[in-house]
Amino acid sequence: MPAPLPGAIDCDLHIAVPQTRTLVPFLDEYWADHVRIRGVESQSYQMSSLPPRAPLSVRPDWQASDGALPGSHFGDLKSKVLDQFKLKFAVCNCIHGTQIMLSEDMSLAFCKATNDWLAKEWLDRDPRLRASIVVPAESPELAAEEIERVAIDRRFVQILMLAMGERPLGRRSYWPIYRAAEFHKLPIGIHAGSNYRHPPSSIGWPSYYLEDYVAQAQAFAAQLLSLVTEGVFVKFPELKIVMMESGVTWLPGTIWRADKTWRAVRFEVPWLHQAPGEVIRDHVRFTIQPFDAPSRREQLERLLEQLGSEDILLFSTDYPHWHFDGDDAVPDGLPDALVRKMLFDNPLMTYPRLSHTARDSLE
Amino acid sequence: MAKYVVALASQIPPGQCKIVSAAGREIGVYNIDNAFYALVNRCPHEGAAVCRGDIVGRPDSDMPGTYRLIQRGEMVRCPWHGWLFEIKTGQSWCDSATRARSIPVVVETGEALTRGLFQAETVPVTVEDRYIVLEF
Numbered sequence: 004m005p006a007p008l009p010g011a012i013d014c015d016l017h018i019a020v021p022q023t024r025t026l027v028p029f030l031d032e033y034w035a036d037h038v039r040i041r042g043v044e045s046q047s048y049q050m051s052s053l054p055p056r057a058p059l060s061v062r063p064d065w066q067a068s069d070g071a072l073p074g075s076h077f078g079d080l081k082s083k084v085l086d087q088f089k090l091k092f093a094v095c096n097c098i099h100g101t102q103i104m105l106s107e108d109m110s111l112a113f114c115k116a117t118n119d120w121l122a123k124e125w126l127d128r129d130p131r132l133r134a135s136i137v138v139p140a141e142s143p144e145l146a147a148e149e150i151e152r153v154a155i156d157r158r159f160v161q162i163l164m165l166a167m168g169e170r171p172l173g174r175r176s177y178w179p180i181y182r183a184a185e186f187h188k189l190p191i192g193i194h195a196g197s198n199y200r201h202p203p204s205s206i207g208w209p210s211y212y213l214e215d216y217v218a219q220a221q222a223f224a225a226q227l228l229s230l231v232t233e234g235v236f237v238k239f240p241e242l243k244i245v246m247m248e249s250g251v252t253w254l255p256g257t258i259w260r261a262d263k264t265w266r267a268v269r270f271e272v273p274w275l276h277q278a279p280g281e282v283i284r285d286h287v288r289f290t291i292q293p294f295d296a297p298s299r300r301e302q303l304e305r306l307l308e309q310l311g312s313e314d315i316l317l318f319s320t321d322y323p324h325w326h327f328d329g330d331d332a333v334p335d336g337l338p339d340a341l342v343r344k345m346l347f348d349n350p351l352m353t354y355p356r357l358s359h360t361a362r363d364s365l366e
Numbered sequence: 367m368a369k370y371v372v373a374l375a376s377q378i379p380p381g382q383c384k385i386v387s388a389a390g391r392e393i394g395v396y397n398i399d400n401a402f403y404a405l406v407n408r409c410p411h412e413g414a415a416v417c418r419g420d421i422v423g424r425p426d427s428d429m430p431g432t433y434r435l436i437q438r439g440e441m442v443r444c445p446w447h448g449w450l451f452e453i454k455t456g457q458s459w460c461d462s463a464t465r466a467r468s469i470p471v472v473v474e475t476g477e478a479l480t481r482g483l484f485q486a487e488t489v490p491v492t493v494e495d496r497y498i499v500l501e502f
Contacts, residue, residue: 175430234430266460267448273425273433 006330009089012350015319019074029116048100065323073323103198110139135163147179154187167197173233195248250295255309290319293326375496404469414446
């Protein structure tokens with residue numbers, strides 16, 4: 004696999020909250036006191052869908068330098084990713100259990116703290132860093148308030164949600180999030196992961212990580228269908244969705260089946276005037292790591308033809324997760340023109356805020 | 367191109383379809399508000415007898431959660447896969463590239479018919495009635 008060209012835009016890498024107590028100074032007085040009294044600060048709140056010790060969760064040479072959580076040190080991220088790949092921008096996704104707490108108010112308090120921590124401890128330290136806004140996604144009104152608060156800082160370029168939450172993401176209860184996202188030109192980034200209110204597979208709870216991880220693709224497909232059929236892109240025509248760590252090989256089959264079925268039953272979703280595949284290619288983007296491509300070149304070429312668009316793939320390293328070794332972040336066998344679009348053009352088209360100059364980044 | 371007299375106009379009241387034969391084909395003749403239209407009784411999708419499907423309207427919407435029923439009585443829903451076709455044109459609502467074959471229909475008086483040359487008069491013609499004539 005080749006290394007990315009200098010100046011690429013990494014659309015998915017990860018920052019870890021080193022410890023829950025890291026966020027306490029960023030909580031307001033009430034919540035800081037509350038979490039101390041309850042001992043919440045001593046809990047790790049690592050999401051069990053992304054176990055930090057699982058082999059895929061961290062590349063051996065991307066372990067944190069002092070044994071801390073991978074992705075929790077700015078110095079590592081700077082030297083191992085930003086400098087190593089000569090990136091122009093990197094969109095950081097911070098996934099932490101406080102975003103999926105059942106207490107809506109405490110979750111909001113921690114999301115606010117996380118966003119403020121990201122701005123101060125990461126974005127302020129390197130002009131190449133951008134971040135996704137973390138929100139209590141299952142409390143859409145509160146999430147929208149937090150988006151309104153944080154969106155003023157244009158270094159936040161996206162809103163982070165998980166592939167598996169309480170309800171299908173197209174449901175109208177989530178629409179306050181999408182309304183705010185569209186208004187502020189922030190794509191919704193849907194990242195692999197679950198809050199485990201439901202089994203990760205529709206057939207029940209799996210036994211092994213292998214099943215859990217592969218089942219993510221089915222969740223992404225189901226979310227995509229929910230977003231399309233519920234009419235999210237009719238209601239919010241400027242909205243973009245970025246699927247992160249989703250893989251892409253499931254997409255052609257999903258589109259074929261959806262388009263075929265839509266023809267016969269479109270009377271039940273009369274707002275859907277385009278075939279689902281067209282809607283998906285207009286509104287949905289996919290980060291490239293992990294790329295679940297077939298190994299033979301002619302199979303890859305066929306897959307790219309089936310994907311049907313050069314605009315939908317976005318470069319990502321998925322640091323510190325382990326999907327490739329060395330600098331080989333660009334999957335083998337992709338045509339040069341596609342690689343260039345993936346590294347430069349597609350991210351800029353997907354994230355309008357990346358085109359703002361540094362000067363108005365902190366308006 | 368030939369003309370086929372296939373039915374008495376009075377046999378097909380508004381909102382109804384009558385399936386007739388002409389030149390060895392089954393054809394559905396429809397009356398929509400006293401104007402007549404005809405479709406070959408073969409769905410271009412998978413070959414079903416499309417004209418045996420229900421005569422329906424089609425839903426329309428500008429926004430999720432809003433529903434309007436438009437073109438009431440102007441669509442036929444194929445009994446096999448539910449595809450909707452516009453009776454007046456044969457255009458499929460489910461696949462823009464697909465059309466059911468539409469046959470031109472004229473209504474002639476018996477008097478006019480008795481003066482003309484027609485093939486396959488499947489109904490006896492009398493001077494005082496009006497007739498459905500297909501031309502294809």
